[in-house]
Amino acid sequence: MELQSVWGWQPALYLFLGGMGAGAFIMAAILYLKDGERHGKIVCASMWAATISLVVGLLLLLLELVTPLRGLLMWQSFSHFTSWMTYGAWGAFGAIVVFGVSALLATSQVNAWIAGRFVSFEAREHSIRKALAIVGAALGAFVAFYTGMLLMSSGSVPFWDTLLLPMLFTVSAFDTGVALVEVIAAALAKKEELAAEAKHFMERCVVVLVAVEAVVLAAFLGSALLADASIATGAAAAASASMFVSGQLAGWFWGLVVVVGLVAPFCMALRGLLSKKSAAAISEDAAPAKAGVDALALSGAVGALIGGCALRFLVLAAGVHADVVAETIFKMIN
Structure with a gap:
């Protein structure tokens, strides 16, 4: 059976970058709300990464259009508020604004410049950033969900026409978002260590998110196989799901999505939670970990990013169109 070829690699990367960026901002917002001062550089870098990921993803989606420049006018033309395209366009636009402003305020130089010109800003800084973090997290959750709704609402592809798809992409977005923040924390390890309690919190998130993602993924493929x-x-x-389980996409699915994207991150996070070192480090006044980069934990985070990206490409590739017209004609003749 031929793979889907109408949607190219740009939408697949948008689905990944948009979801990952949304998840990363949510994780960064949580770290800020938990202890913004301790994780200042990690929060700042993560918010910038979230903003850039979403912007690049949307630009890639525009490149898929026949006339990309006309797509830039979608904020003016999308006014039909019964369409998911409308909600998605404005949701993404709102997320870019909130993510960008949050990233700017998290940047110490920008923050100092604003404080030097507006006397009242310093007193209200935390309240403003807290409000932006909460609003941004809500918009991030919507953007993550919308990446799945974009395919679900496209029509003519039964494999995508299920609420389980946006649920799967949402959980995967949160998972890859946490992974991106873990990679950023590892990259900044020499400048700012991730506090043990925050590391422990992200490991718990990974364990829960991977378990939930595995269940939703199984339900998604199972419902299609039993159609x-x-x-x-x-x-x-059924044909699309068969490509994943035992067909031409099976090797990529089991290797990249299941083993690299789910099993490896789950095992690495569980290892961190069960290790005596992690347990001893967690206390009420936990200090930043002084150890170097944990190579195994980092490999799990990178694996989650690879698996999340592969999942979007494979779901797009397996989108077989139903020949409803032929079936209708056949029924009319017979």
Whole structure:
């Protein structure tokens, strides 16, 4: 069976970058709300990474259009507020604004410049950044969910036409977002260590998110495999899911998505939680860890990013269109 070729690599990367950026901002917002001063550089870098990821992802999506420049006008033309495209456009726009402003205020030089010109800013800084973190986290959750709704609402592809898809992409977005923050924390290890309690919190998030993602992924593929093959839509959905389990995409799915993207991060995070070193480090007044970069933990985070990206590419590639017209004609003749 031929792979889907209507949607190219740009939308697949948007689905990954947009979701990962949304998840990274949520994780950065949580770290700021927990202890913004201790994790200042990690929060700042993560918010910038989230903003850049979402902007680049949207630009890639615009490049998929026949006339990309016309796509830049979508904020003016999308006014039909019963369409998911409208909600997605404005949600992404709002997220870029909030993510960007949050990243700017998290940058010490910008923060100092504003404080030097507006006397009242220093007293209200935490309240402003706290409000932006909460609003940004909500917008991030919406953007993560919308990456799945974009495919679900596209029509004519039964494999995508299920609420389990946006649920899967949402959980995966949170998972890859945490992984991106872990990679950033490792990159900044010499400048600012991640506090033991925050490291422990992210490891718990990874364990929970991977477990939930595995369950949703199994339900997503299982529902497609068990679809009624006697009708065109059911047959197309089953054919798409079969590509994952035992077909031409099976090697990529089991290798990159399952082993690299789910099993490895889960094992590395569980290792961190169960290690005596992690348990001893967690206390009420936990100090920043002085150890170097944990190579195994970092490999788990990188694996999560690889698996999350591969998942989007494979879901797009397996989007088999149902031949509803042929089925209707056949029923009319018979």
